[in-house]
Structures are given as structure tokens and as C-alpha cells.
Amino acid sequence: MRVKRYVVDSMPDALQKIRSDLGKDAVILNTKEIRSGGFLGLFGKKKIEVIAAVDGPGSAPGSGARQTAPRAAAARAPAAPRPAAPVAILEPEQLSFPEVPDVLPPAKPAQQPEPAAEPKGAPPPPQVSAAGVYSPPKPAPAKSREDLLFEELKQMREMMQKLSLQAGGGEAAVPVTAPRVRERLAEQEVDPLLVDMWLDRAKADADELGEPLTESLASRSVRSQMAGLLRMEGHKAIAPQTKIAHFVGPTGVGKTTTIAKLAAEQVLKHRRKVGFITSDTYRISAVEQLRTYANILNVPLEVVFSPQDLLKAFAALEDCDLIFMDTAGRNFRNEMYVSELNTLLRTQGDSETYLVLSLTTKYKDMKAITGNFTKFKLDKVLFTKMDETDSYGAVVNLVHDFGLQLSYVADGQNVPDDIAELDEQKLIDSILEELPDE
Template identity: 60%
Template sequence: MRVKRYVVDSMPDALQKIRTDLGNDAVIINTKEIRSGGFLGMFSKKKIEVIAATDTAIPAGGAMTSNAATTGAIPKPELNVVPAAPMRFGTAAYGAQRERREQPPLSFPEVPDVLPVTGQAAAAAAQPAGATMVKPREELLMDEIRQMKEMMLKLTRQGTVQEAVNPVLKELEARLLRQELDPLLVEELLMNVSKEAEAEGAELTEEWASSSLKRQLEAMLCSSKNKSIAADTRIAHFVGPTGVGKTTTIAKLAAEQVLKHHRKVGFITSDTYRIAAVEQLKTYATILNVPLEVVFSPLDLNRAFEQLRDCDLIFMDTAGRNFRNEMYVSELNALLKSNGKSETYLVLSMTTKYKDMQAITHNFCKFKLDKVLFTKMDETDSYGSVVNLIREFGLQTSYIANGQSVPDDIQELNEHQLIDLILEAGKS
């Protein structure tokens, strides 16, 4: 018996080589995926290892013995060689197990020319019993394209050294990932750094690369739109999940409007689910000497607006619920009625995992959402979720809260300061 091992890119390549080397009587004993090539163990390509054998000594040209060529019968294998779950090669029943030795020889049709194999049906037909699943040609091609894309993203301006080897880019990548920026965004940013360096013929130093990253992040985050509550806004709605600090944030902004802008302010709360929530806002209302109305359903809103008709600005505090559930968002949307110009602020905590932020924002974006406000900046050293959220949803930023003191610990979000924190605080 002749046994040969082939390492190929796809099964059609293997079939052609086996047919040429071993002839039509060859059987495939085993197939499995392996990885080969690459640089320092990275970016290796997927290959397929195929073990094939034939029961008779066949010339190198792939010619069969005269008996096999004449009758098309399968030569009887040697008694001491029984391949494990072998496959008949070149037939429509390519995936079936080979017949037991005691059965009579079967007719063996001529093997057709090997054509490109496409589709899941062709992959299933080429799958032997007990063998490792072999991907269709299209999937193998897409895998190679993805690997090539990853490799291109990690080439330096010379095109011969990977960015991961460059200590400057490697450190910047680690720094951005520690700040929990999206890995795909990190790759895009660093690729642009390399392109800029190549275009300008600049040396890729840490200072130059950091400056390039700052420019990119500023272009992504900075906006000329007004972050604060507009002067002609009549109602400011504050929505968001539980525990993000909506009530405290409202108190801070209300104090700013009363003390700094001298506007007459009123409160409406629909947070009747949380124990002492109404009492908390009532305490702030007493301190600021502003009226407070409690609503239990959308039907109570008109009454509340009528009671606060003399106010210049009304802050509406909504109940914190599990807003990953779209049903709760729909219920809340019924409360966001306007009696004049309004703004809706989505309040999110910077200590929340980005995956949860993403789900919450996705549900709220189906309704009216004007700005996003971040809280608890003082409770985290990771700021990348802000960049991810703004980039993915295109939200307009507003305020950022960095403590519990009323009214001091709140300010308009400063993108330049945030970028410096991302690049500097990420240092190890």
C-alpha cells in the first residue's frame, strides 16, 4: 500500500493531486485543518492535511494496473492493512465508509476532472464519516481575505515589519485597549497613524503617534452643537436605567439654572417605583424653593403642566427601570409628552459595561433622544465607552458628572480633556 500526505489550501486541490499521484483507486484515510506559515506564530494560514492511500503500487503518472483499468474493479487490499473509516475516492458516494473486506468488489466509475467545488452541498458531499469538517471553498477564501486584511492593518509604512513589533504602536494599542475602546476602532486608529507617518515621511515616535491619535479622536468627538440646556427649552426629560444618578443630576442642573441663569424652575417626577424617590426630589425642591408635581400615569401630565405653567423650565425625573427591555422603553415614551419645546437626556453611568450601554441606547434611540449625559466619572479610570457610544450611535454629548456634590460636581463634557485622559490615564 502506498500512503501519501498532502498539505493543500482546499479539498479540490487535494483531489486533483491524489488523482494524479495515486490514481482512481485511491482512498482518503483522514483530513484535518492545520495552520502553517506566519511570522513568530502570528498570521499563519489555515491549510488542510489530507492522508491518502492506494492498495496497489501505482506509477508516478497515476496510471492504473491493466486489470483495474479494464474492469474498473477495486483491487483487494492486503489483509494486514485496514484503514480506519476510509473513503472511496471520486464517486458520488464519496462520504460513505468503504465496504467491508468480505463483500465482493464493486464497479468503480471513471473519476471526472476535478472542478471548483462550491456551496454547502459540495462541502457535505466531500465530508467523510468521522473526518474533520472541511469548510467550503468560499469560506476558506473569506478566511484568507480576513487574515490578509488583519495583516495589512498591522504593517508599518515600510510594509515589511508588523505594527505589533513596533514598540510605540504596541504600547499605544495596549493603552487604548486598557481604556476599553473597541478593538476594531483601535486597529483603524493605528492604521491611520501609520498612513499619516508614511505620507509625511515622519519618524514614528510616541509623541508623533499620540498627536496623530488626538487629531483623529477630536475629529470623531468634537461638535460645535450646544451641549447645555437651550435657553428656549421648556421641558427637560431625563431617562435612563436604575442607579445612574438621574435625580441627583437633575438637582445639580436645576441649581445651575436657578442660581446662574435666574430661571424659574419646576420639578415633575414619575419615579413612584423606587422607595423614597419622591422624597429625595422633594428635599432638593425644598432647598431650591421650587415646586414639585408627582404623576402616576400619562393622564396626570396635563394637570402637572397646568400647575407649573408659570415655570420657565420644567425638569422631569422618570423612573429607573430595566431599559434593556424594550417594553419598558415604550411605556416610558408615553410620559415624554411635550408642552412646549423639550429636550430628552439619556443618563448613563460610566461604570456600566459598554455592552449594557449599547443595549440601553439601542432601545432608546428608537424614540426621541436629543443628548447623552454621563455620570460617575469619578468612580472609574476607563473612559473608552464614551468614545464607543458616540461613534456608534452619533449622539450629541452634553454634561458629565464627576461626584455627588450639588451643584458643583457637573460640567459640560470637554472632549479635549477626555482624549487626554484616554491617552494619559491608559499608561501603565
């Protein structure tokens, strides 16, 4: 193979020189723009560097096979003008090599040994074009996170099937039926692991009775297991001996409105003397909102800006039976904010800390927030915005994962009405709505 370099002003000049020097079978390997002349690389003239090559030891211009004719015929008839020989040019994407590629010698067909089998997962061999130009192998496309997750789930499923076969003495596990119950729980965003556990228990109960697992039997069993999870011995309402009730939670869940509802209940129904403390000085008009409720209920309000102000606030409200403390909503997925807030949760006597969460929040975020708060003092959980969603599985998931005591649930903006103690049976009916239980 002959390889030759040209420095020209334009591509037509290059093509003419390549055709005259290397013949019609020449191939352009690379082109790039360079600067020629000038002073210290400056003021140089733009040129084009062209690398061309042709197969064979010495291809001369016009050295291709030509048809011959008798001399007499050639003398009688004048030779017709021959069209210019075409030059083979690579596609544009093949011309963008940063450097002149290596030229590989032609392989020896008779003396080369047979290629050994490549190990699994080895990179593909180098590719050589017909012109003898080396092309690097294309890397395999990287797998996306979804593909990796799918493969991992597939492996876990295969492992579970193997374990089922081993536990069953080599027989395949009997699939759990009751698809309507499973579908309803999935719609309510109940944890799939919890659903599997409940339905497995329902299947075991059906096997003990010697009956097939029907929809009604599965529904009754799930209702019973859910009731056992949600039923707790503690008081949902504010305990009579509680002196301070702290309310914590992320932004926008309705802590201030919830405090106003509960304070009105304590004042009007239980005849307790109530006071307010707020540290929510981040949100615009937050203090004024609570001050409006304090004026309506005729109860005192203290504003604190630091933990040092708490002692003064407690001293000013020492004659109150119950103090409601409103805290600033922050991004409590960040543990640092929870730690800062914990310095404000000082107690003067018996106290309770309520985590306020909105049922419109994704359970993944609820879980992260609750996980950070459980590292400190947390007694009960209160849910708001029940009227803005028809999915209640997060309540079940949170109780199962953290074992928190349920308290109140708010289902509207009206003060002091739209709040009540959470009714487990009502919640179960809402989750398993329209499923047979008889």
C-alpha cells in the first residue's frame, strides 16, 4: 500500500493531484485544516492536509486495465476523449479522524493459525476495512439504571422461587389467589411486602379450614390483621396530664390550623386554660395567623426566636393548663433541621410531641421525615388533608414501619370542626372499600 500526504489550498486541487499520482483506485484516509507559513505560528495561511492511499506496490496514473485495439484501427479512428477517472472518497463521517491512522499490512492467508475461541465477555476484535484501515471497536452501550434494577428484581424472584421449591419439598408453591383484594391494596399504596404477608396468612387460614381462598375470606382475614396492627392501647387524644403539646412537621401540612382546632376543643369542651408558643418566624404572617386564633379564643401567645427565649415564655404561661407549641416547617428530610428543632422541644412537666403529616405526601418522603424524627422524642402522629386524597395506605405503612401511636386526623379547613380522633374501623373500610367480607 502506498500512502501519500498532500498540502493544498482546496479539495479540487487535492483530488487532481491524487488522481494524477495514485490513480483512480486511490482512497482518501484523512483531511484536516492546518496553517502554513507565518511567524511563530501566527499569520499563517490556511491549508488543507489530505492523506491518501492506494493498494499495490506502485499504482501509476492511468495504470488500470485498458482495452487494446489494433494499431491500424487506432490510426484510422481518432481516439475519443476519456472521462476523468473517478476517485474513491470516504463518507464524511469516515474523514473525521484526529490523526493519520495506522496502516496494517495485508494478512497472510496460508500461514495464519486458526483464531482461538474468545472468552465470554471479551471485547470484539479490531476491524480492518477493505482499504486496510484500522477501525476501533465500538464500545457496548452502558445499561441504564432501570435495566439494572429489572435484572436485580428478576434475580430476586428466581431466588424466591428456588427457596419456595426447597421449602415445599421440590413442589412449586401454590399461588395466592384473591386478586381483587391485592389490587385494592395496591391502589391504596399499601406496602407490597405487607400485602404479601397478609395474603399468605389468609391462605394459611383457608388451608386450616380446608376451604379455597375466596375474595370474601381474604377480605375478612386482611381486615382482621389490619385492625390488629392499628389497634393500640395508648390514648389518641391529648392526655389530661399533658402540660405541653409540641407540633412538628414539614412545610405546608397545616400545623398552625391544626393547633387552632385542638385548642378550641380544649377550651370549649374540656374547659382548660390554654396558651400558645410559636417559633415559626420563618414563614410570612405565620405569627399573625396564630395571633388571630389566640384573639378569637382569648388565650395568650408568646413568640420565641431561640431556645433561650423558651424559659421566659414558660414563665409567662405558667398558669396555663396546656401550652400548644407551634414550630417552623422545614425540610425535615434533612436530619440537621430535625436536630436544630429538637433544641426547642424542652419540657416543663409532662409533654407530648405530635408529628403532623399530610396524607397527600408520598410515603417515601413520609418515611424519611419520620425516620429522622424518631431519633429524638416523638410520641404520636397526626394526619391532615384526608379530604384531599382517596389513598390511605400510608397510615398503615407508617404504623407498621415505626409503631407510632395514632392520634387525630383532619379532613378540612374549618376551625374548630374538621378534626377528630382517627377511627381505625372507618380507615379499614375506606381502604378495603367495595370488597366482600361475608
